[in-house]
Amino acid sequence: MRRSRIRRAASVVAVLAAAAAATLVPQSAQARDDTAADRTLVRTDAGWVRGLSTAQGRQFLGVPYAERPVGALRWKEPRTAEPWAGVRRADRFGNHCVQAASWDPGYEKPSHTEDCLDLNVYTPIGARHRPVMVWLHGGGLTAGAGEDIVPDTFARETGTVVVTVNYRLGAMGFLAAEGLDGEASDRVSGNYGLLDQQAALRWVRANIGRFGGDPGRVTIAGESAGGRSVCTLLASPTARGLYRAGIVESGAYGDCAGREHRRAVGDGAAFAKKAGCPDPATALACLRARPAKEILAAQAGFDWGPVVGGAFLPEQPKTAYENGSAARVPVLNGANSDEGRLFAFSQFDGQGTPLTAEGYAPALTEAYGPELGGRVLKEYPLAAHPSPTTAYAAAMGDRMFACTALRMNKALAGRGPVYAYEFADRTSPPFASLRDLDTDFDFGATHVNEVQYLFKHFGLVSPLNAEQRALSRQMVRYWGSFVRDGVPLAHGAPAAPDQRTRPGRVLSLRTASAGGTAISATVHGEHRCGLWDAVPSE
Numbered sequence: 001m002r003r004s005r006i007r008r009a010a011s012v013v014a015v016l017a018a019a020a021a022a023t024l025v026p027q028s029a030q031a032r033d034d035t036a037a038d039r040t041l042v043r044t045d046a047g048w049v050r051g052l053s054t055a056q057g058r059q060f061l062g063v064p065y066a067e068r069p070v071g072a073l074r075w076k077e078p079r080t081a082e083p084w085a086g087v088r089r090a091d092r093f094g095n096h097c098v099q100a101a102s103w104d105p106g107y108e109k110p111s112h113t114e115d116c117l118d119l120n121v122y123t124p125i126g127a128r129h130r131p132v133m134v135w136l137h138g139g140g141l142t143a144g145a146g147e148d149i150v151p152d153t154f155a156r157e158t159g160t161v162v163v164t165v166n167y168r169l170g171a172m173g174f175l176a177a178e179g180l181d182g183e184a185s186d187r188v189s190g191n192y193g194l195l196d197q198q199a200a201l202r203w204v205r206a207n208i209g210r211f212g213g214d215p216g217r218v219t220i221a222g223e224s225a226g227g228r229s230v231c232t233l234l235a236s237p238t239a240r241g242l243y244r245a246g247i248v249e250s251g252a253y254g255d256c257a258g259r260e261h262r263r264a265v266g267d268g269a270a271f272a273k274k275a276g277c278p279d280p281a282t283a284l285a286c287l288r289a290r291p292a293k294e295i296l297a298a299q300a301g302f303d304w305g306p307v308v309g310g311a312f313l314p315e316q317p318k319t320a321y322e323n324g325s326a327a328r329v330p331v332l333n334g335a336n337s338d339e340g341r342l343f344a345f346s347q348f349d350g351q352g353t354p355l356t357a358e359g360y361a362p363a364l365t366e367a368y369g370p371e372l373g374g375r376v377l378k379e380y381p382l383a384a385h386p387s388p389t390t391a392y393a394a395a396m397g398d399r400m401f402a403c404t405a406l407r408m409n410k411a412l413a414g415r416g417p418v419y420a421y422e423f424a425d426r427t428s429p430p431f432a433s434l435r436d437l438d439t440d441f442d443f444g445a446t447h448v449n450e451v452q453y454l455f456k457h458f459g460l461v462s463p464l465n466a467e468q469r470a471l472s473r474q475m476v477r478y479w480g481s482f483v484r485d486g487v488p489l490a491h492g493a494p495a496a497p498d499q500r501t502r503p504g505r506v507l508s509l510r511t512a513s514a515g516g517t518a519i520s521a522t523v524h525g526e527h528r529c530g531l532w533d534a535v536p537s538e
Helices: 003-010 029-033 152-158 170-174 192-211 225-235 261-274 283-289 292-298 317-323 341-347 357-368 370-379 388-412 466-485
Strands: 041-044 047-050 058-064 087-089 118-123 130-136 161-165 213-223 245-249 331-336 418-423 506-509 518-520
Touching: 041 192, 118 152, 118 192, 130 192, 130 225, 130 466, 152 161, 152 466, 161 192, 170 192, 170 292, 192 213, 192 225, 213 225, 213 466, 225 245, 225 317, 245 466, 261 283, 317 388, 331 388, 331 466, 341 388, 357 370, 357 388, 388 418, 418 466, 466 506
Parallel strands: 047 087, 130 161, 130 213, 213 245, 245 331, 331 418, 418 506
Antiparallel strands: 041 047, 058 118, 118 161, 506 518
């Protein structure tokens, strides 16, 4: 499948709720004296925040971790948040970073606000020094926000502190240009969104103890583009020491590859021209003067993502995994069994043009070329699939997600523990963005669908049946065990296989009626990875 289609479809992943900026309220001497009793009042290194108390624990929403990246700070590394006086209300989400509207709940309108470098903290009541999970949202690095998940129940049931993070997106987060290189500390521009993530991790290291977390037990986690972010941070020397484990959900697509510097700078020049700033000598000043709305309008059609080179990302992540230079920390990595169905639906049925039997072979040729398309046709015959669209989706999902996840497992196993899973509940309800669509399309265990089994996706309770709720509880135990101890275990269920000792074995997460969660040795063959491993990744 072509990159442009993946980018267009990946923007599906996003969030709940309109955002509002936090405000300041005066802090009295009595309030300071009552801090020990009032667990919703916490002092960060920038000032006091007052959060919320709920049945699940405490929430601190919209807490700034960096200064607003506006004006001269646009396309610069994040700076520590300016201190504030008084007590800052932390009872509502901050702004979405600059992004277009989408079909996700809470994203009906675009955001043109750059004041968005906030995070949210969810902590259960009780003992301190709890393990911490920092969640990086999905959305193709062009959409989404930390509020895409509400992990309050997860935090309570696992005894962990969970932090969700906003970071710069699209052109605002990933513009590379020669003029910017001279301003970047690692001499390579284009990684601002990921530098935001590292700034958030430094905030966690400095502050999370005051919220009951243990700064020495931090796990970074994310789904889709958030998982890809984790892939990148594992290979980034400047992230070392900021976490002790990583969770990658459907994030290994494209083998986690970053853009080569020359290509990224070329894209930056083309973007500047499209944005009305064609002169290289003045492009940077011109772009910084452009309203965010114009930057957003001009960014469509470009590939926004990490840039390889310099101190931040010296080499491609896959190379770092294979040569042992990546972080030697435990990793939980996996994908969903029907990843491609969301994207194929978006391309065909969602446009009102379902793929037909007659159109199947030509669609494969268009996607993969005549030679590879012919091989794909043999490996994915229509007779083996419910419809032409799902046959096309199987090939797409296997190439982009299933087989890249398995390759990542193999590469990571040489430098530390790596545990493999596959979410395989093909009866799972479509995630929130899809549930109100007028369609009977069978999404199966598609991209994003596992998120609702772990958290309140977009803050909503998903319509899981009894056995799906049982699977959800089991998954929460696996993830919680990994965050606590670096090993995914669930009472009464098999241990996730460590690829160092059980290579190729995968924990298949299924409902009881589908055989229950079990160890599978056939995932590589089921996803035709013999074919895809011989083809360059996209």
